[in-house]
Amino acid sequence: PLVSIGYGVMVIGAISPSSFLYKFKSGITTTLATLSYSLYLVHKFVVHVSQEELSKFSIEKNSNLMFVCCIITVLIFAFAMNRIIEKPFMNLRKKLVKQNDRHS
Numbered sequence: 001p002l003v004s005i006g007y008g009v010m011v012i013g014a015i016s017p018s019s020f021l022y023k024f025k026s027g028i029t030t031t032l033a034t035l036s037y038s039l040y041l042v043h044k045f046v047v048h049v050s051q052e053e054l055s056k057f058s059i060e061k062n063s064n065l066m067f068v069c070c071i072i073t074v075l076i077f078a079f080a081m082n083r084i085i086e087k088p089f090m091n092l093r094k095k096l097v098k099q100n101d102r103h104s
Helices: 002-015 027-057 064-103
Strands: none
Touching: 027 064
């Protein structure tokens, strides 16, 4: 419960205009936030496939190297999914909403 409360306080601080967290802009956190849904969707599958395929190259499934490799592959797949699927459909949604607004 304390960890949850701590994260809650951080979120409240991040949305408060007077907080330094609100004013702090980070490209890394912005990118991770953008990729978060794609990361959520692909991580289990990509980690499983990565472990199976990389273990063929004598990389132990529970090693630190495997962990880093899985993080990299998940980020690559999430980025690709974001660019190939999410962005085009978000642009399509914008166009459809604009057209619908004009006809209303």
